[in-house]
Amino acid sequence: NAGVTQTPKFRILKIGQSMTLQCAQDMNHNYMYWYRQDPGMGLKLIYYSVGAGITDKGEVPNGYNVSRSTTEDFPLRLELAAPSQTSVYFCASMTGGPNTEAFFGQGTRLTVV
Amino acid sequence: QQQVKQSPQSLIVQKGGISIINCAYENTAFDYFPWYQQFPGKGPALLIAIRPDVSEKKEGRFTISFNKSAKQFSLHIMDSQPGDSATYFCAGTGGAQKLVFGQGTRLTINP
Incomplete structure (x- = not known):
């Protein structure tokens, strides 16, 4: 059972380049999330989705875009990468409802130089 | 805005404390x-959770205490072990299922 799969695991981008971080889950979860984790800092919510076709901004959405065309996939797009976007990015999915649990991917470590 | 505030940022505890x-x-x-x-190097994993209709929940050595009127809650790890050394995050979520985390606490258990 794969759970939440993120690709790539590592990436180095040059300033101004664009890329898409992939996230896929095989648990048929409605809710999906993108977080960034800076060194020594907490998890900041970038975007989240409550189902296919529905997305909403989190705490730090600037510089990012998302789409949710299927239940399984929730890609995060970085346009015009900046050094401030250097971080570890985590995708998570959750069933929702009472006593819910979020399942996280292994993370993508992104460096913008 | 930071909807969940967590402290301390780091914590060192002796084994058994x-x-x-x-x-x-x-x-x-x-x-x-x-x-x-x-x-x-890993993603976060659920440890324990509580709903505000109870004031305490215990699972093994881990206990959550909840104070609804003060809007505060805490994690207690009894008989702390070196294997408990990790970063701990509290979080909150509601009907919209927007899952918001605190800043994290890096816990070190000294043997």
Whole structure:
């Protein structure tokens, strides 16, 4: 059972380049999330989705875009990468409802130089 | 805005001692408060969670204490072990299922 799969695991981008971080889950979860984790800092919510076709901004959405065309996939797009976007990015999915649990991917470590 | 505030940022406890991490929330729509544990190089994983209709929940050596009127909750780790060394996050979520985390606490248990 794969759970939440993120690709790539590592990436180095040059300033101004664009890329898409992939996230896929095989648990048929409605809710999906993108977080960034800076060194020594907490998890900041970038975007989240409550189902296919529905997305909403989190705490730090600037510089990012998302789409949710299927239940399984929730890609995060970085346009015009900046050094401030250097971080570890985590995708998570959750069933929702009472006593819910979020399942996280292994993370993508992104460096913008 | 930081809807969940967590302290301390780091904590060192001797083996066998009690580790205590505190959190405060602002959003009164939150109705579910989980704690996540993260080891280096891994994603966070659910440790224990509580709903505001109870004041305490215990699972093994881990206990959550909840004070609804003060909008505060805390994690207590009894008989702390070196294997408990990790980063701990409190979180809150509500009907919209927007899962918001605190800043994290790096816990080190000295042998």
